[in-house]
Amino acid sequence: MPETLLTIQKIIYNYSSGKRALDSVDFTVAAGEFVALAGRNGSGKTTLTRLAMALLKPTGGSIHFQGKNTAAMTPADMARSIGYVFQNPDRQIFRETVAQEVSYGPEQLGFSPEAINESVAWALNMTGLTELAGNFPRTLSRGQKQKVAIASAIAMKPQVLILDEPTSGQDPWEAQTLMELLTDLNQQGITIILVTHDMELIAQYAARVVVLEQGHKVFDGIPAGLFDGSQDIGAWGLMPPAVLSLSQQLTGVEANCAADLVELLGSAIKRRREH
Numbered sequence: 001m002p003e004t005l006l007t008i009q010k011i012i013y014n015y016s017s018g019k020r021a022l023d024s025v026d027f028t029v030a031a032g033e034f035v036a037l038a039g040r041n042g043s044g045k046t047t048l049t050r051l052a053m054a055l056l057k058p059t060g061g062s063i064h065f066q067g068k069n070t071a072a073m074t075p076a077d078m079a080r081s082i083g084y085v086f087q088n089p090d091r092q093i094f095r096e097t098v099a100q101e102v103s104y105g106p107e108q109l110g111f112s113p114e115a116i117n118e119s120v121a122w123a124l125n126m127t128g129l130t131e132l133a134g135n136f137p138r139t140l141s142r143g144q145k146q147k148v149a150i151a152s153a154i155a156m157k158p159q160v161l162i163l164d165e166p167t168s169g170q171d172p173w174e175a176q177t178l179m180e181l182l183t184d185l186n187q188q189g190i191t192i193i194l195v196t197h198d199m200e201l202i203a204q205y206a207a208r209v210v211v212l213e214q215g216h217k218v219f220d221g222i223p224a225g226l227f228d229g230s231q232d233i234g235a236w237g238l239m240p241p242a243v244l245s246l247s248q249q250l251t252g253v254e255a256n257c258a259a260d261l262v263e264l265l266g267s268a269i270k271r272r273r274e275h
């Protein structure tokens with residue numbers, strides 16, 4: 001059985017305004033998972049990930065990483081285990097070249113010069129940025145900047161990567177390339193926690209989805225279980241992916257993505273011709 005990496009137990013978080021953003025949420029993540037964290041605006045997703053990174057301290061409950069209580073840990077401590085990619089890549093890009101940007105984290109963590117070179121080369125290669133190593137990051141496209149942010153996070157060799165809406169503001173092509181990158185990273189053993197509103201991405205890429213609603217966890221299971229009609233997802237501000245609704249109507253079978261729908265329709269047409 002895969003090792004449990006992150007264990008969030010009965011977490012409560014109140015902002016200083018008195019707003020209770022999370023109320024008794026349990027959330028565990030095992031090594032190698034690809035989990036989506038969904039929920040309407042203000043449901044508590046960012047608060048939960050910021051707690052996991054020790055950027056916030058819980059009002060109640062506990063957070064353990066690999067069995068160790070993180071109460072006394074700082075964001076810098078957590079950065080060794082969990083990489084965080086912000087929604088807006090401009091928030092975390094400030095060095096002169098892509099390579100310098102990506103080497104910043106490993107330098108801060110005290111990697112040896114050899115280890116820095118090795119991890120930067122690996123991270124640039126994984127994200128397809130090797131050719132752009134000498135470029136000025138701010139002149140890159142939004143999708144490329146997002147990849148620089150991901151390269152910077154994975155160069156620290158974290159076990160878990162948390163991404164907050166990484167495809168927002170990207171065209172469908174960039175979004176798909178980015179999701180394929182996350183799938184590759186997951187296959188290389190990096191655990192992925194993806195914060196997203198995008199149900200199409202959840203259906204196509206995530207193995208598990210956790211839904212928050214007004215600071216409560218209301219669903220934790222496989223994406224198909226979220227979209228099979230057994231849950232009142234409209235009450236949580238969610239809509240099933242269009243491709244899934246369409247495939248149910250046209251073929252009576254659920255397709256997770258457009259490619260699956262094309263295949264299902266192709267076989268349905270073939271069967272009809274044969275009869």
Ligand SMILES: Nc1ncnc2c1ncn2[C@@H]1O[C@H](COP(=O)(O)OP(=O)(O)OP(=O)(O)O)[C@@H](O)[C@H]1O
Nearest residue numbers: 015017019021039040041042043044045046047048
């Ligand atoms: N700094 C803050 N001070 C007071 N309340 C806050 C603060 N940050 C967030 N909140 C409130 O806490 C609740 C949860 O916010 P959070 O940002 O975690 O939600 P979210 O699901 O990430 O939303 P979004 O999808 O819009 O990013 C919301 O009601 C929000 O208004």
